[in-house]
Amino acid sequence: MRSPNFFAAAALDRVTHLRADAEWLRAQLEHPETVFLPVWRTKNLVIEGDEPRAVRFRAAEAQPLREAAGEVVLLGLFDGVTHFALDLSHFDEPAALPGIAAQGSFIELRNVGPLIDRDEGGALAYARAMTHWHATHQFCGSCGAPTESREGGHIRVCTNVECARHHFPRTDPAVIMLVEKGDRVLLGRKAEWAPGRYSTLAGFVEPGESLEDAVRREVMEETGVVVSDVDYHSSQPWPFPASLMLGFFCKAETELIQRNDKELEDARWFTRQELLEGQGGLGIAPRPISIARRLIDDWLNEGGAT
Numbered sequence: 001m002r003s004p005n006f007f008a009a010a011a012l013d014r015v016t017h018l019r020a021d022a023e024w025l026r027a028q029l030e031h032p033e034t035v036f037l038p039v040w041r042t043k044n045l046v047i048e049g050d051e052p053r054a055v056r057f058r059a060a061e062a063q064p065l066r067e068a069a070g071e072v073v074l075l076g077l078f079d080g081v082t083h084f085a086l087d088l089s090h091f092d093e094p095a096a097l098p099g100i101a102a103q104g105s106f107i108e109l110r111n112v113g114p115l116i117d118r119d120e121g122g123a124l125a126y127a128r129a130m131t132h133w134h135a136t137h138q139f140c141g142s143c144g145a146p147t148e149s150r151e152g153g154h155i156r157v158c159t160n161v162e163c164a165r166h167h168f169p170r171t172d173p174a175v176i177m178l179v180e181k182g183d184r185v186l187l188g189r190k191a192e193w194a195p196g197r198y199s200t201l202a203g204f205v206e207p208g209e210s211l212e213d214a215v216r217r218e219v220m221e222e223t224g225v226v227v228s229d230v231d232y233h234s235s236q237p238w239p240f241p242a243s244l245m246l247g248f249f250c251k252a253e254t255e256l257i258q259r260n261d262k263e264l265e266d267a268r269w270f271t272r273q274e275l276l277e278g279q280g281g282l283g284i285a286p287r288p289i290s291i292a293r294r295l296i297d298d299w300l301n302e303g304g305a306t
């Protein structure tokens, strides 16, 4: 079994059976050991440095913030300690809130991802994903009435009693694939990326589409290459803002590159040697936190799990 990718909160017990237990939730919110992880507009509160750490407010410290906070979302238990996400997004100046500036700063999780403890990174990613979902689902998609958070923040219910529709947190599946042909792999680059950087192809899964078909379609659209033998590798939560990356290896049946949808600025075949040189000096490969890099590294290691 492969080790989890970055941002997978592998050590988290999500306690789904307790989310509807209002009494348990109330007790956890007041429990002195309970941890609150502040989120502000998709940024997480972190103490920066060589080994960045999440700022963890205990119940007493979080109290003044909780009174003013937006959503408070139950994440689950880490080592038996209950963790909540605390959404402070409606403040324009979060640094002015009690205790915030003294503790750390709100940062983009992707920038510290490789340095932060894996489980902590997973918890912050989850907190960010849930608060983003709440922020973008304030109104019912069926009737337009406001929605309300329930069950520790894992459902939003339409307040129009005629409708009362339940809305559940969503995650958007995307496929990401390493296309190989003999000793070469097919990589592409987008115009907005850093100069010289190439990565594996990727795209969103469409409704009514299998993952394998999404892999074949995306590779065809972006490069005109026909692929077969689509094999699952691993997955990665990617809450930037709401994706789940599903990684695959596949084999190219053709070589000619034609960028059909112009989503990429360029697509090329790279030999193993070119990639190894690139990772050493030219920075071709994507960032180490991404499943794209994991797919490339595993291919360079001749398919062995890392």
Ligand SMILES: [Zn+2]
Binding pocket: 140, 141, 142, 143, 144, 145, 158, 159, 160, 163, 164, 165
């Ligand atoms: Zn409704």
